[in-house]
């Protein structure tokens with residue numbers, strides 16, 4: 244029997260390539276990647292350092308132009324959009340959490356979170372109200388008036404997540420969101436992403452960490468710029484992780500991870 248609501252792709256990449264050139268040297272960071280990102284799923288991209296994970300995320304999110312191939316977001320070819328239109332489209336449809344957090348140092352958390360709302364041209368009062376609500380949801384109500392440097396790494400990353408969510412984007416990208424955090428801060432950020440996903444948020448997260456990867460519904464392994472593995476783990480229900488960890492470890496090892 245077929246499901247009454249078959250999963251649909253929120254984003255489709257077709258024949259994606261990225262070649263970086265420096266002098267006479269060319270580096271093929273992403274090689275002919277074709278993949279569907281399913282709406283509502285928590286998709287994880289794993290792979291060795293230098294395998295092309297971030298490059299692929301930049302292409303999928305339109306942060307970088309592909310050397311070849313297409314990215315269709317809800318049927319729209321984002322790499323064919325003029326730069327200005329792409330920036331607006333990205334602000335509305337996609338949130339991006341950077342590994343380096345990237346909050347603006349001389350703006351408060353509230354101002355940082357509000358900024359993409361202003362860029363999208365939304366009414367200021369509405370943006371400010373929603374930014375404050377998001378910060379509260381992230382457990383940062385009392386830090387909202389502080390500058391990033393006056394908060395901890397974990398608080399900054401939660402602030403960056405709030406910033407990525409201010410325009411309620413259908414798709415959230417996260418590049419190693421726990422990379423610069425200690426263990427407890429990392430777990431708290433992963434719990435937050437899991438909660439968002441269980442609330443319906445589509446997420447694509449890059450990580451090299453097995454424990455973080457276990458949060459995914461699906462894991463894609465990248466080796467040398469190509470997809471070398473793709474596995475459905477099923478939804479993480481918040482319980483014991485050891486079985487998922489064994490599956491992911493065996494899978495990632497087999498598919499190219501050391």
Ligand SMILES: Nc1ncnc2c1ncn2[C@@H]1O[C@H](COP(=O)(O)OP(=O)(O)OP(=O)(O)O)[C@@H](O)[C@H]1O
Pocket residue numbers: 263264265270271272290291292293294295296297298299451
């Ligand atoms: N701007 C650039 N110019 C030249 N080469 C680049 C550039 N950006 C990335 N590369 C190269 O492309 C390859 C893929 O890089 P990428 O950052 O996508 O890997 P990654 O899997 O995300 O690595 P890590 O886990 O270490 O962050 C690497 O060999 C890298 O050196």
